[in-house]
Amino acid sequence: MITNTMTYTELSKELFKLNSTLSMRGDGWLKKYHKEINEWGTQCRSCQKIDTNLYFILVANRNKIMQRFGFIYLILKDNKWIAILQADTKNGFDVDMEIYEPHFFSRYNERFNVDKTGIDLMFQYFKDNVSEFSVVKKQEHNSKTYRLSNIKNGMAICEVVEVGRKMICFYKTYISNNMLSKKQTDMKEVIEKELDRLNKIK
Numbered sequence: 001m002i003t004n005t006m007t008y009t010e011l012s013k014e015l016f017k018l019n020s021t022l023s024m025r026g027d028g029w030l031k032k033y034h035k036e037i038n039e040w041g042t043q044c045r046s047c048q049k050i051d052t053n054l055y056f057i058l059v060a061n062r063n064k065i066m067q068r069f070g071f072i073y074l075i076l077k078d079n080k081w082i083a084i085l086q087a088d089t090k091n092g093f094d095v096d097m098e099i100y101e102p103h104f105f106s107r108y109n110e111r112f113n114v115d116k117t118g119i120d121l122m123f124q125y126f127k128d129n130v131s132e133f134s135v136v137k138k139q140e141h142n143s144k145t146y147r148l149s150n151i152k153n154g155m156a157i158c159e160v161v162e163v164g165r166k167m168i169c170f171y172k173t174y175i176s177n178n179m180l181s182k183k184q185t186d187m188k189e190v191i192e193k194e195l196d197r198l199n200k201i202k
Helices: 008-023 031-036 102-112 118-129 184-200
Strands: 041-051 054-062 067-077 080-086 097-100 133-141 144-151 154-163 166-176
Touching: 008 067, 008 080, 008 097, 008 166, 041 118, 054 118, 067 118, 080 102, 080 118, 102 118, 102 154, 102 166, 133 184, 144 184, 154 184, 166 184
Parallel strands: 097 166
Antiparallel strands: 041 054, 054 067, 067 080, 080 097, 133 144, 144 154, 154 166
16 A cells, blocks of 8 residues: 555555556456557556555557556655656666656646646646657766756756665656757756756755
8 A cells, every 4th residue: 555655665665566456457457558559659548546645647658569558656745746657677777766756847837838737737748758758868966966868848857866775766857948959058058057956956
C-alpha cells in the first residue's frame, strides 16, 4: 500500500509490485489497448485512478518487432503531487527512478501556458512529450549533476542524486522552446540562469 509519507526507497519497492499487479490483471484490460494502437512509437494512452492518492498513466511502445506497455505513476507525497517512472539499469538506463517534482509542472504550466492543473496538467505533459524525449548531456553546476533532455516543447532539466543504492533523477524545471535561442551562447546562458534558480529552491 502506498502512503503519503513513504520514502523514495519504499515507493520504489511498492511500485515494482504494482507494475506486476497491473500487467498481470486477469480481466484482459490491456488487450483493448493492443487493438487500438496502430501507430509506431511511444504514446500515453490512459490516465486511471487507483486511489485518492494514486493514479497511473499507461504508456504504450510499439515497433516493428513488438509492443510493450509501461506505467507512469502520479502520487500524492507529502501533500504534493509528483510523477514517478521506474527504470531498469540492466536495460541501459543510467538511473533507477525518474521523479517529476511539483515545481517542474508549475514551470511547464507557466511557460507553455497550459490551461490545466493537477492530474490533468501532469497527464497533458506526458501525453505531449513522452514520444519525443532524448538526453542531450549531463552538466555539473555548483557541485551538483544535472541532466538536460530535449522534449517536444522545450527542455526538461533534472538533478541526478544517489539515494541509498539507487540513482534518482529529480526533474526540477522546464524551459520552453521560446526561451532557447538558436545561438549556442544564448542557450547556455539561459540554462545557467535556470540552474542558479534551482539552487535557491529548498
